[in-house]
Structure formats: C-alpha cells, structure tokens
Amino acid sequence: xxxxxxxxxxxxxxxxxxxxxxxxxxxxxxxxxxxxxxxxxxxxxxxxxxxxxxxxxxxxxxxxxxxxxxxxxxxxxxxxxxxxxxxxxxxxxxxxxxxxxxxxxxxxxxxxxxxxxxxxxxxxxxxxxxxxxxxxxxxxxxxxxxxxxxxxxxxxxxxxxxxxxxxxxxxxxxxxxxxxxxxxxxxxxxxxxxxxxxxxxxxxxxxxxxxxxxxxxxxxxxxxxxxxxxxxxxxxxxxxxxxxxxxxxxxxxxxxxxxxxxxxxxxxxxxxxxxxxxxxxxxxxxxxxxxxxxxxxxxxxxxxxxxxxxxxxxxxxxxxxxxxxxxxxxxxxxxxxxxxxxxxxxxxxxxxxxxxxxxxxxxxxxxxxxxxxxxxxxxxxxxxxxxxxxxxxxxxxxxxxxxxxxxxxxxxx
Numbered sequence: 315x316x317x318x319x320x321x322x323x324x325x326x327x328x329x330x331x332x333x334x335x336x337x338x339x340x341x342x343x344x345x346x347x348x349x350x351x352x353x354x355x356x357x358x359x360x361x362x363x364x365x366x367x368x369x370x371x372x373x374x375x376x377x378x379x380x381x382x383x384x385x386x387x388x389x390x391x392x393x394x395x396x397x398x399x400x401x402x403x404x405x406x407x408x409x410x411x412x413x414x415x416x417x418x419x420x421x422x423x424x425x426x427x428x429x430x431x432x433x434x435x436x437x438x439x440x441x442x443x444x445x446x447x448x449x450x451x452x453x454x455x456x457x458x459x460x461x462x463x464x465x466x467x468x469x470x471x472x473x474x475x476x477x478x479x480x481x482x483x484x485x486x487x488x489x490x491x492x493x494x495x496x497x498x499x500x501x502x503x504x505x506x507x508x509x510x511x512x513x514x515x516x517x518x519x520x521x522x523x524x525x526x527x528x529x530x531x532x533x534x535x536x537x538x539x540x541x542x543x544x545x546x547x548x549x550x551x552x553x554x555x556x557x558x559x560x561x562x563x564x565x566x567x568x569x570x571x572x573x574x575x576x577x578x579x580x581x582x583x584x585x586x587x588x589x590x591x592x593x594x595x596x597x598x599x600x601x602x603x604x605x606x607x608x609x610x611x612x613x614x615x616x617x618x619x620x621x622x623x624x625x626x627x628x629x630x631x632x633x634x635x636x637x638x639x640x641x642x643x644x645x646x647x648x649x650x651x652x653x654x655x656x657x658x659x660x661x662x663x664x665x666x667x668x669x670x671x672x673x674x675x676x677x678x679x680x681x682x683x684x685x686x687x688x689x690x691x692x693x694x695x696x697x698x699x700x701x702x703x704x705x706x707x708x709x710x711x712x713x714x715x716x717x718x719x720x721x722x723x724x725x726x727x
Contacts, residue, residue, distance in 0.1 A: 318417075329416070333379060336420065336443055340402075343401075348370065352370065352391035352434075357400065368389065372386060385434050394428060395437060396639045403652025404642075415447060418448065425438075449601065453577065459573070460502055464533075465562060467563065468561055469481065469526075473523065475511040475523070478527040493543075517678075640653050
C-alpha cells in the first residue's frame, strides 16, 4: 500500500478497485529501480546518451489508472517502448499472477505506447488488471548462516587465466591443510571464477588465452576465525606463487556475516497487525479465516505454451540481442530473464528456441545440483504505439549465492 496510498488519497480509489491498484503498482514497479526505465542497463546501451547526467523516471498518473512515464528535460537517458518494456519484465513473479500485498496483478496485456514530442521520450502505459489479494502475507525472513569472504586479485602476463586458477586453488588447498591442523571444519562452500576466461558461460565459453585475468575467490564457513585465517593467506600468493599477481583489490578480504533470506506465505488470519503512532495504538487489523479463496478469481498461473511446429528457416543465424530486448534480475535464490521481441514476426522463433529446457541446459553450471524444473517460462504480451503486439517471454531460474552476478543475460546466440 506504500505505493498505492497516494492514489487512494488523491483520486479517492477504494481498496477493492483492483484494476486501479494494479495500475498504480505497475507505475511503482517501473520507477522503483533508479534509471532502469530511462535507459539504464538497456540492451541498446549504445543508443542511450549522456550517462553522466542520467534522468530518473517521472510518472504522471491519471485517475483512470493510466500514466505517462518520462524523465526531466535536459537530462541524459532515453524513454522508449524498449526501455520501459524491459523494466516491466524485471524481477517480477508470474506476470499473470504477480502477488502483492494489496492486489494480485495481471501484467500480461499491458499496453506501452510511445508519446511523440516529448524531449528524451515518453510512453503511456495502460492495461494492467488486478484481482483480490491473497489471504496470505508475503514474509521475507532472514537467518544467520555463517560467514563469507571474497578475494579479488588481478593476474597479468602469459597464460594469465591458468596462473589465476592455479593460484586460487592453491590458496584453498593451503588453507584447508591449516584448518585440519587447527581442528576446524572444512569450508561450507568455495567458488573460484577466473574473470576473463568466460567461467560464467560454463560449457559455452569461447575463451582465447589472454594476458590479463582476475581471480574471484569467494568462500563460506560456519566460523569467523576460519575465514580470518583464509584472509591472511591470500597476500602470500603475491610472492610465493605465480608471477603476475599484482594486487588484492580492496586489500585483505573482509569477513562478513551471511544473512540468508527465507520467503514464505503466512495466513493473514493467524496474525493481528497493530498500528502505533507516537507510542499510541491507532488501529488493529485482522482477517477472518476465508470460506473460499478469493484469489481464485484471478487468472490461472502461466504455463509454457507450445512452440509453432513449422517455421520458415534459412542459412543465417542471429544474436539474441538482434531479435529481442532482454533484462535480467534476481531476488533471493531466484532469477528471471525477460525477453521482448523487437518485432512480432520474431516471436515464434524466440518461442521455439528459448524453451525452458534449452535455457536450463545453457545455465546448468549455475543451477544447484538436484533441482528439477529449475527453469519455468511464462508468456506475456504487450502492445506498442503501432498497435502491433510485441510478445514477451519471462524465464525464471535459480541462482547461487557466492557467484559473481551479472545484470545482463548471457543466452545463446
């Protein structure tokens, strides 16, 4: 309600005006992450001017739920169908059943129309639908899960990647011996990545030997003193291991506590919410056990649709970015990739080739072992200014915690 309360006060919306609340929530979603809807981390980044003076998004809302998204004049950035459509698919759940405290949102038929004549661009957004909220609270809990430390070290010279990998492995091997001598447990987990060697691509890497690489060495342990020992054993590599280890970025690795999130739904009927202002109780909120699930009125969860059987083919291949806008994001242990077709005719090909199984196999090196159906695909659609449908695909998967994360999706060409 933090986003929608201003609408209720300004326009007199009611708490059961679910289509309006969904529209208001969408406006908040589009502007909540800095300059991302005004050209930040945009697929066509080379077309976005003046990064040094990026304009943040501004939303002008109407009482009917429609709104215009733009940015302040004389600022950098870009507002277009592409920049806003990318942000629409950023870090949402099922686009047909996006669960929020005040409303279940259906963003599958949102319309994004470019508005001409506005400096830097502007779009009008309509078409969000809403349904009665769940009878559950969304709970985000955290718990202590040991400690972590990360060492980042540039390595230069011939065979830099090989030197970097052996150095990292030797630091871990040496530290494990010391743990054993001191009666300490082994690391809970270790992640070694060599930046510059395309480790993040797994089996799809196309690495060519480079004279520059960077060690990314992240470790997790139950005890702080074990990682304090580890942090002291990184610097000796500069004089006792491979030539070319030039620095420890940020100095000795810092040991930090690990706070892990845990998400779940809890029945509202089992909790009473008290609102205190100035130390005085002003309102108590509680909900009775529902006779029937009101949220069943919302559309069913999205399911992966069947690709078109017969499509024309030819001798050419294309990079994904040539056919689609893409945006990725993650929350907790899950990540999503939004794919927006640049032209309606491209969508059948995206649907055929970007299946959940294909994407799951491509990212298999990032998915926890034993996880079944780790990737799900949710189709959705929106309309741009020429009223041609620009279909989208939302892919959701799991992501581990110690790896270096990238905001741009790395999907097969």
